[in-house]
Amino acid sequence: MEGVKGGKDIVDFVKYIDHVGVGENRGENKAIVDSGEVELERGGDIENKAIVDFMKDMDLDGENENRGDGAIDDFDENAMCDSEIDELECESDDVGNERTMCGEQVDPVELYRELRNRKRGVKMGRADWEILQEVFSYFSKSGWAVNQSLAIYIGRAFFPTSVHQFRNFFFKKCSAAVAKHVVSLGPSDAALKFLFPIFVEFCIEEFPDEIKRFRGMIQSADLTKPHTWFPFARAMKRKIIYHCGPTNSGKTYNALQRFMEAKKGLYCSPLRLLAMEVFDKVNAQGVYCSLHTGQEKKFVPFSNHVACTVEMVSTEELYDVAVIDEIQVMADPYRGFAWTRALLGLKADEIHLCGDPSVLNIVRKICSETGDELHERHYGRFKPLVVEAKTLLGDLKNVRSGDCIVAFSRREIFEVKMAIEKHTGHRCCVIYGALPPETRRQQANLFNDQDNEFDVLVASDAVGMGLNLNIRRVVFYSLSKYNGDKIVPVPASQVKQIAGRAGRRGSRYPDGLTTTLHLDDLGYLIECLKQPFDEVKKVGLFPFFEQVELFAGQLPNVTFCQLLEKFGESCRLDGSYFLCRHDHIKKVANMLEKVRGLTLEDRFNFCFAPVNVRDPRAMYHLLRFASAYSRSVPVNIALGIPKGSAKNDAELLDLETKHQVLSMYLWLSHHFNEETFPYVKKAEEMAMGVADLLGKSLVNACWKPESRQPRRPKPQEKEEEYERPRSLVKLQQKPLEAISDLGFINLEKAAKPDNKLYFSTGRSKSADVATDSNSKEALKGKGTSVASEKAGGSLRASAHIRVTVRFDYQPDICKDYKETGYCGYVDSCMIVEITSLDGN
Numbered sequence: 001m002e003g004v005k006g007g008k009d010i011v012d013f014v015k016y017i018d019h020v021g022v023g024e025n026r027g028e029n030k031a032i033v034d035s036g037e038v039e040l041e042r043g044g045d046i047e048n049k050a051i052v053d054f055m056k057d058m059d060l061d062g063e064n065e066n067r068g069d070g071a072i073d074d075f076d077e078n079a080m081c082d083s084e085i086d087e088l089e090c091e092s093d094d095v096g097n098e099r100t101m102c103g104e105q106v107d108p109v110e111l112y113r114e115l116r117n118r119k120r121g122v123k124m125g126r127a128d129w130e131i132l133q134e135v136f137s138y139f140s141k142s143g144w145a146v147n148q149s150l151a152i153y154i155g156r157a158f159f160p161t162s163v164h165q166f167r168n169f170f171f172k173k174c175s176a177a178v179a180k181h182v183v184s185l186g187p188s189d190a191a192l193k194f195l196f197p198i199f200v201e202f203c204i205e206e207f208p209d210e211i212k213r214f215r216g217m218i219q220s221a222d223l224t225k226p227h228t229w230f231p232f233a234r235a236m237k238r239k240i241i242y243h244c245g246p247t248n249s250g251k252t253y254n255a256l257q258r259f260m261e262a263k264k265g266l267y268c269s270p271l272r273l274l275a276m277e278v279f280d281k282v283n284a285q286g287v288y289c290s291l292h293t294g295q296e297k298k299f300v301p302f303s304n305h306v307a308c309t310v311e312m313v314s315t316e317e318l319y320d321v322a323v324i325d326e327i328q329v330m331a332d333p334y335r336g337f338a339w340t341r342a343l344l345g346l347k348a349d350e351i352h353l354c355g356d357p358s359v360l361n362i363v364r365k366i367c368s369e370t371g372d373e374l375h376e377r378h379y380g381r382f383k384p385l386v387v388e389a390k391t392l393l394g395d396l397k398n399v400r401s402g403d404c405i406v407a408f409s410r411r412e413i414f415e416v417k418m419a420i421e422k423h424t425g426h427r428c429c430v431i432y433g434a435l436p437p438e439t440r441r442q443q444a445n446l447f448n449d450q451d452n453e454f455d456v457l458v459a460s461d462a463v464g465m466g467l468n469l470n471i472r473r474v475v476f477y478s479l480s481k482y483n484g485d486k487i488v489p490v491p492a493s494q495v496k497q498i499a500g501r502a503g504r505r506g507s508r509y510p511d512g513l514t515t516t517l518h519l520d521d522l523g524y525l526i527e528c529l530k531q532p533f534d535e536v537k538k539v540g541l542f543p544f545f546e547q548v549e550l551f552a553g554q555l556p557n558v559t560f561c562q563l564l565e566k567f568g569e570s571c572r573l574d575g576s577y578f579l580c581r582h583d584h585i586k587k588v589a590n591m592l593e594k595v596r597g598l599t600l601e602d603r604f605n606f607c608f609a610p611v612n613v614r615d616p617r618a619m620y621h622l623l624r625f626a627s628a629y630s631r632s633v634p635v636n637i638a639l640g641i642p643k644g645s646a647k648n649d650a651e652l653l654d655l656e657t658k659h660q661v662l663s664m665y666l667w668l669s670h671h672f673n674e675e676t677f678p679y680v681k682k683a684e685e686m687a688m689g690v691a692d693l694l695g696k697s698l699v700n701a702c703w704k705p706e707s708r709q710p711r712r713p714k715p716q717e718k719e720e721e722y723e724r725p726r727s728l729v730k731l732q733q734k735p736l737e738a739i740s741d742l743g744f745i746n747l748e749k750a751a752k753p754d755n756k757l758y759f760s761t762g763r764s765k766s767a768d769v770a771t772d773s774n775s776k777e778a779l780k781g782k783g784t785s786v787a788s789e790k791a792g793g794s795l796r797a798s799a800h801i802r803v804t805v806r807f808d809y810q811p812d813i814c815k816d817y818k819e820t821g822y823c824g825y826v827d828s829c830m831i832v833e834i835t836s837l838d839g840n
Contacts, residue, residue: 108197245379247500336540402472
């Protein structure tokens with residue numbers, strides 16, 4: 001084989017495999033190939049550069065997939081020969097060409113070349129042929145072989161095809177000695193060891209284009225060593241200060257003090273609400289500070305400080321001090337990549353991290369990789385959190401002033417509010433995630449104000465961060481919630497975060513209390529508060545657009561949704577990182593496939609727009625915005641705003657959706673050309689008006705909550721003395737007198753001079769049927785059947801009704817989704833394929 005550095009490389013490769021051991025179930029130990037160590041161009045075709053070199057870094061320990069006895073025994077070079085096997089009586093054309101398998105070391109390169117040069121394979125008996133089929137079936141199902149094939153850039157998707165063609169090649173070219181040896185090994189790990197080096201040579205020669213394509217995919221989807229993505233930050237000697245402690249411990253306060261003292265500072269918030277609060281607080285203390293979120297940009301003249309959401313962090317600006325709040329969110333499966341990017345890429349001399357101890361060890365590891373200097377400051381609560389052993393005993397009448405009732409669904413929140421206001425003298429404020437930040441701030445200020453009647457707060461888990469509230473006691477309405485798939489217990493970390501909001505230094509309730517509504521939940525609450533923080537092993541990552549664009553160059557003919565799926569399958573990650581979930585991004589990408597004229601970058605940006613994928617109306621407006629943008633015409637808001645507050649829950653839901661659409665418009669205006677979104681001022685005014693209406697609506701809310709999903713129509717109630725008509729075909733076999741008793745034929749109106757029969761169905765309108773003279777005689781009481789052969793004519797079709805019959809040959813496919821790529825019912829769609837799409 002020309003261009004190959006002899007057969008020694010493959011032999012060494014086999015020896016290496018034998019030395020380490022071969023395992024089958026190796027899903028966690030993928031063969032990672034360093035692109036810089038491989039060169040597959042060989043002469044005119046392919047050049048194999050020392051396969052051993054790029055296999056050295058691979059972890060080959062594992063378990064056998066098809067056998068439960070663990071790893072495969074070490075391979076003996078002389079084990080290829082079984083002394084008990086009789087010598088084959090070869091045909092004359094095979095003599096001299098076959099290699100003796102007993103007692104000799106086999107060079108896979110030479111063996112493959114020998115098989116390649118053979119004109120035809122040996123004829124085998126049926127028993128041997130069946131054994132070889134089992135061997136190749138074992139080969140194709142081998143997890144170890146799949147993982148090792150990645151070393152030569154044979155992907156998992158292409159592996160079955162390559163094995164199939166290798167099997168065909170083997171049967172066509174196999175010599176008698178090789179066939180007998182493989183048959184003697186049978187479907188075992190020894191046969192796998194013998195065949196795999198030959199398979200490697202076959203793939204290198206037969207699939208150069210596929211190898212080159214997959215190698216490009218692997219290289220473009222390489223997310224390893226993310227700290228090297230920010231060379232300017234690596235060139236700096238940064239100082240990292242980790243403020244570690246629970247809620248109400250003063251960690252964020254101390255970090256903000258250093259932020260305000262700096263000449264140029266940056267505050268990174270997990271929520272718009274918290275960024276707005278810091279923006280107001282810092283400016284009130286005489287430090288000029290600007291606000292930068294996805295929906296709004298407020299530039300204060302002469303300001304050197306910025307309060308922003310973490311997704312809007314700029315890694316190009318240079319700062320003296322930066323504060324990253326709630327650093328533990330870097331382990332969030334959806335948004336964690338934003339915190340990871342901020343930690344790795346911020347160009348600041350001093351970075352303050354505020355969070356709980358769960359991510360402390362992973363931050364230590366990251367700082368050791370980046371070379372940053374890490375300082376730790378640990379805090380404790382100013383006042384301990386006390387669990388009240390006496391719960392509310394399941395009765396909301398036991399609610400007291402300063403309580404915060406935490407429920408985990410919108411329906412429960414409004415039910416609790418109605419029950420408290422109905423059976424007690426308390427008034428309730430409401431806070432949940434779907435409300436805009438302005439409304440949440442208004443409700444929080446209403447609750448904190450001691451000069452009004454609103455002294456109880458009913459909230460969701462949105463109260464866990466971003467708001468300073470004067471809460472005396474946190475009461476959990478329940479400790480389970482729906483996670484989008486099923487009802488699960490609330491995680492202990494979230495229970496701690498929410499319960500810790502009770503009691504605040506400097507407020508009228510410095511001592512924090514917590515309990516549950518029902519006694520059954522008290523044990524789980526105590527267990528959660530006693531548990532230490534779970535240590536985070538991995539943090540989130542997500543590719544930049546440039547990385548997605550590079551990957552798209554390898555797959556030019558796929559949709560953006562398919563591109564994201566392929567990226568998730570092909571990306572390589574270090575052990576400290578995971579790829580953040582992007583199901584909601586793929587939902588938006590799938591909806592936007594029908595919009596033509598969008599570039600890849602446009603689609604990437606539209607998919608990150610803040611939209612609730614479960615709300616069909618919000619998704620419709622996003623589709624409308626994208627369609628207008630693709631045509632390069634000004635994007636209109638086209639949204640009507642009611643003049644008054646909501647009078648029922650349906651109107652309240654409509655206000656929430658309208659504000660989300662306006663927020664989405666503002667977000668898009670800051671991420672695209674402002675000329676395409678010219679109505680920013682109008683959208684800001686409308687958003688403020690809707691937020692004000694939502695605040696007024698929540699104050700007066702006294703209705704039963706409804707679902708966002710459309711209801712099924714209720715069956716109509718049957719009217720009195722109404723009986724469903726029977727089939728006229730069956731009734732033709734009965735006498736007319738019996739039919740008239742059922743009310744189908746009005747005998748008084750039957751004999752008409754126009755030769756027509758008049759049928760009536762209960763209270764419905766009469767229908768006329770053509771007949772002849774024989775039919776009139778039958779109506780005169782002779783007891784003759786309508787179905788008599790003498791009775792001529794059939795029912796005349798109505799001139800005002802057209803009947804259409806449609807046959808559905810694919811009842812398991814949603815027709816709206818098939819034709820448009822989107823179903824308006826979303827999660828309430830009865831088709832399994834649509835409901836299986838998960839979202840946020």
